[in-house]
Amino acid sequence: MLENLDDHECIVRFKKNREEAVFNCLLARYRMAIRRIIFTVLKGGDPDEAEDVEQEVAIALYTSLADFSFKSSFKTYLYRLCRNKAIDHIREKERERKLFKKISRIDMQQTQELPEEAVEKEEKKNALIQTLFDLPEAERTIIVLKDAEDMSLKELSEILNKPVGTVKSQLHRARVHAAKIYMQKQGEEFK
């Protein structure tokens, strides 16, 4: 029954009684999209870390949904939240890494080489995903939001907080960049 409600109806209902079932229904509806965005921003990485970010998204959504003002669509709001939480996570990890390096005076590059190498080998099995990971965060996110999540340029401009024209030129540039990297990788494979 809850599945028949659209996003707007779900949110209105959640605002009334804070029904956990309604919240879970909304979350389930966008589960895969949330994971695709987190996966893209984190460049794959540790599944546990991705799950932590997903939990963070769920907490933030739960605490803020009652105040959702419908100024933007729920989808754009949620995708922006996912991207921001994933970026926050990367920054936090980077801060921790720097702090740890400072305290222990251990060269983290050496200790991190092994898992990263292993991950890279795994990732190189597929040129497409590797190409995506080779792009800067802004470019890979814009490609995934447009080409995997099928968002309009207007929605993209809301998520990225940039004018439609800027978003459009960034998207076009990102796709060409990705295509060139992908072609290069394909060429290397055939050598």
Place this chain on the structure above:
Amino acid sequence: MKDHIDKVQDYIDSGKSIPETVIADLSEKETEILGTILDFRQNIKQELNSRISDKPLNLKKNVLGQSGDTVNNTGSRVFRNIILAAAAFVILLSTPGIYRNLETRKLIREDAQSFVGTITDTAWIDNKTPDTGTDTEWFDAEPIVMTGIY
């Protein structure tokens, strides 16, 4: 070259089919790039899906409390830390006060012992305590029995 690719991408984004004339204008390199873009676009979702789980998220119990209120999130953690810091600060400030208070009590006690000793002509025995186990201190004199009508 950029213009041609942009033009085709406009068609892709608007969901319209690319006219033959536009395709005819493309160079070999542009065709290759656009073919790759289309390939990328077609497969990206599937490739991402093959790398992520579709299992429902197990929301941590401490994330959403049983009443539905959020607990243990960053906000409440920060609030708790502020409260703890404030409590520690208050304790720190009051420590000299407590110390002074203990010192005063000790002086009063010594004065009282001396006064009682003087008026009853007895000596104070610190270690003599009653069998009840209370920490009341006793004098070595017999209790004064008051008689008469009050």
